[in-house]
Amino acid sequence: MPKSRTQVALVTGASSGIGFNVSKQLAAKGYKVYACARRTEPIEPLSKEFPGLIIPTKLDISKELEILELKKRLSEDLPEGKLDILYNNAGQSCTYPALDVSNIAMEQCFQVNVFGHINLCRELSQFLINSQGTIVFTGSLAGIISFPFGSIYSATKAAIHAYARGLHLELKPFNVRVINVVTGGVDTNIADTRPLPESSIYNFPAGLEAFQGRQKMAKNNHPISAEIYAKQVLDVVFSKKDPVDLYRGTMSTFLRYVAQFVPYSILEYGLVAKFKLGKVFEVLKTKTKQE
Numbered sequence: 001m002p003k004s005r006t007q008v009a010l011v012t013g014a015s016s017g018i019g020f021n022v023s024k025q026l027a028a029k030g031y032k033v034y035a036c037a038r039r040t041e042p043i044e045p046l047s048k049e050f051p052g053l054i055i056p057t058k059l060d061i062s063k064e065l066e067i068l069e070l071k072k073r074l075s076e077d078l079p080e081g082k083l084d085i086l087y088n089n090a091g092q093s094c095t096y097p098a099l100d101v102s103n104i105a106m107e108q109c110f111q112v113n114v115f116g117h118i119n120l121c122r123e124l125s126q127f128l129i130n131s132q133g134t135i136v137f138t139g140s141l142a143g144i145i146s147f148p149f150g151s152i153y154s155a156t157k158a159a160i161h162a163y164a165r166g167l168h169l170e171l172k173p174f175n176v177r178v179i180n181v182v183t184g185g186v187d188t189n190i191a192d193t194r195p196l197p198e199s200s201i202y203n204f205p206a207g208l209e210a211f212q213g214r215q216k217m218a219k220n221n222h223p224i225s226a227e228i229y230a231k232q233v234l235d236v237v238f239s240k241k242d243p244v245d246l247y248r249g250t251m252s253t254f255l256r257y258v259a260q261f262v263p264y265s266i267l268e269y270g271l272v273a274k275f276k277l278g279k280v281f282e283v284l285k286t287k288t289k290q291e
Helices: 017-028 041-049 064-077 103-131 151-170 205-215 226-239 252-261 264-274 278-290
Strands: 008-011 032-037 054-058 085-088 134-138 177-183 245-248
Touching: 008 017, 017 032, 017 041, 017 054, 017 085, 017 226, 032 041, 032 064, 041 054, 064 103, 085 103, 103 134, 103 151, 134 151, 134 226, 151 177, 177 226, 177 252, 205 278, 226 245, 245 252, 264 278
Parallel strands: 008 032, 008 085, 032 054, 085 134, 134 177, 177 245
Antiparallel strands: none
């Protein structure tokens, strides 16, 4: 009998958190994994744990040239030109008040969270069509609810949600699945630690407190471990189910229904309470009157 082909996956953002655990669990299942990240040093322990299965791969998905170089490498490496799983996990946080986001921060966030994934899907699509494989995106609850001080990040996630749904439809004739994981709280290091700009209209004690609370939102809301999250997602990938949107992580299912059924005015009221914006708004209104 002919030897069965080793299945192959490519995971971005694999140096920590979700991507690291997805890569590890895929390798444990016998997949050969191109574990991609800008820094590959944190992936080296995995390559030693799974020799020949974990391939640390330097990749900055915001740079199209690096994606094209990776495509060329895969064209030479992949058995029968088949890639079974493309896991688009790399992400860039962007926690700023909407009026304070610089053009550089905005472009960086869109380059990583949107353009990089789209470019990667386009360039590697034939490998996935050849294998009738699966494409996974790490989406976010922020893509359905725009949390305070996170409008740009929310915009990127909403964009990739829409792209994933369109891609899901267009790849049906090729039997390629597309799964968009609308992710709630997961214990990772993606939190944005950049300070509030000194010129911000929120640069006063109550505003700083609310901003810093938003930065710590994920850590303060009982996130599940990246290991458990990765297992939950991969269980669906291995099952061959085709859910389009998959909700995983702390509060993901609950907030899904909140976003669907709660009037936006009530949702905003809840966000004001949750992020302690009442005092912030009082100060801003007082300042406006004085001016």
